Amino acid sequence: MQETELKLELSRSGAGSLLKKNPFGSSPTILQQRSIYFDTPGWDLSKRGLSLRIRQSGNERIQTVKAGDGAAAGSFTREEWERPVAGDAPILDDPQIRDLLAGAGSKLAPLFEVHVKRHSWNVIDDDATVEVALDIGKVVAADRESPLCEIELEKKAGPPRALFALARKVDLITPAHLGVMSKAERGYRLLGPAPGAAKAAPTPLTSDMSAATAFACIAAACLRQFRLNEAALGWSGDAEALHQARVSLRRLRSLFSICKSLFDDSRFDHLREEFKWLTSELGDARNIDVMIDRASSEALSSCLREARDEAYAAVEASLSSTRARSLMIDATEWISIEGWRTQSDETLHVQSSTDFASMVFDKFRKKVAKDGDNLIDADDESRHKVRIAAKKLRYAAEFFEPLYNNKTEAKRHRRFIKALKDLQDQLGSLNDIATAPDMLAALELSEVAGAKDLYSAEDKSKLLEDAAKAHDAFVNTRRFWR
Incomplete structure (x- = not known):
């Protein structure tokens, strides 16, 4: 069967407020649950996108196998197989499950456990039925553990919009952040080094996907990267986590820009503007981090670090705002439900992802090549526009990379990305000097010792020469898509 759910993260105090106000129309069923997760020593199941657990609730034990990308961006849709078992050892006598686990059965061993107190409700609203589960507990792996407080909204019947309506109802009572990690992923993370900033990962695309389907997959991956870095930033205050959070938003904005021809939907325009706002809220903090790295005097470094504290506090306030939380829920609903397919030109939505990608590459390559032809004599604003076009081209090349996977295409793709990165680095440094x-x-801080070193004419002259050389190298780099 297929499971469709929306996951939200709450604070412990927030869970208490939710239980006190109880907006779900009935008293909850309360159960203590213990789940044991199994895998091989080499994590074969995890690498194949599978999870296997045995969950005990009272005297009942249920074995569950889940397949598919269960950690895309809050809205989980995946296949699952359940059966009762007598003990804490997996039973693999079903041929379908044996085939699914393909050779891993004899190597399976318990890796970690999840212990929660679950409050659950069945909520019926018109033609929709949603199972609500509030889990408060912990994930335990070896000698490490981490707290867990989340609410899962699983669609049992009716339209999926009911999940998001309930999510907004929860957020009115207590701050609810979009959840992007399954319990299994939390356990695997405990077994490895402490997670830090999350970089963009390739999105699995296939050539038979439509452009619209590819858009939805990539957008969900961008949202996931943002939320992982938002969480890391919350507990670490790490500059790289903030940088990658901003990168994820810029990638998402670039995706919206290069795919705007696919949509005729007012919500699309609204989301674009909201992501522009959220990206700007992280801008000052990131710019200060860049200047700290380049500061040549202790006096300037000290002043910038003080400014950094204020900028990071502003970032925290923005990320914890109702506006930011609502944006994550609104975007996930729009991407996952895909009502926009019925409001735009259907011929665009059936266009293949490969044809669409080629069109995007041609358009932005031409723009970067033409507009960057005279970088040395161009003004700062013109160079900035070339930088933006180069960034969109690079993000597009990364988004659609899985579509170009034969040996020749892959080799040309690596060279193309390197040439673009070299150009971006020079243009980025020039932009730092300009701003x-x-x-x-x-x-x-203009008069602080070392301030003028951040925008010296000598540095700019050298960067202009390097940028022109990088542009020439880019123009001479072979295309990987034709």
């Missing part, structure tokens, strides 16, 4: 005076003035 530094205004940033320093806004921080009232």
